[in-house]
Amino acid sequence: MKNQEDEELTVMVKSATAATSLGSMLARSIYEGKRVTLRAVGASAVNQAAKAIAIAQGFAGPRGHDLWVKPHFFDSDIQGKKVTGVAFRVLDRA
Numbered sequence: 001m002k003n004q005e006d007e008e009l010t011v012m013v014k015s016a017t018a019a020t021s022l023g024s025m026l027a028r029s030i031y032e033g034k035r036v037t038l039r040a041v042g043a044s045a046v047n048q049a050a051k052a053i054a055i056a057q058g059f060a061g062p063r064g065h066d067l068w069v070k071p072h073f074f075d076s077d078i079q080g081k082k083v084t085g086v087a088f089r090v091l092d093r094a
Contacts, residue, residue, distance in 0.1 A: 007032075007033075007034045007035070008034065008035045008036075008037070009029055009034050009035070009036045009037070010036075010037045010039060011025075011036065011037070011038050011039065012039050012040075013038050013039065013040040013045045013046075013048050013049040013052070014040075014045055014048070015042060015044030015045045015047075015048060017045070017048045017049075017052070018048075019048050019051035019052045019055055020052075020055055022038075022048065022049070022052035022055075023051070023052040023053070023054070023055025023056040023058070023059065024055070024056075024059065026038070026052055026053065026055075026056035026090060027055075027056040027059035027060045027065075030056065030060055030065055030067065030090070030092050031060070031063070031065075033092075035089070035090075035091070036089075036090045037087050037088065037089050037090070038052065038053070038087065038088040038090065039074060039076075039085055039086075039087045039088075040085055040086055040087075040088075041076065041078065041083050041084075041085035042085075045085075046085075046086050049086070049088055050088075053067065053069055053088060053090060056090070060092075064094050065092050065094045066092065066093040066094045067090055067091070067092060067093070068090075068091045068092075068093050069088050069089065069090055069091070070088070070089040070091065071086055071087065071088050071089075072086075072087050072089070073085070073086060073087070074086075074087045
């Protein structure tokens with residue numbers, strides 16, 4: 001049986017991603033003990049990811065969770081082009 005703490009969730013964020021929905025999903029994943037990485041390519045997608053993290057902290061903070069973020073760059077191949085994006089590893093320090 002796989003332990004939930006061993007689960008890792010990677011989510012690609014687009015500029016059209018609803019930050020509130022993503023923040024809610026992120027908070028629920030943190031409650032379940034999952035490790036979550038948000039990956040975004042482009043300024044608008046990075047903006048939506050950052051807003052979602054702030055929203056998730058708003059949901060999770062009152063429940064005793066303290067979210068920390070470790071940002072890093074990643075390279076990906078999209079439609080035959082090499083692109084660089086920003087990934088946000090979201091950690092629960094609680």
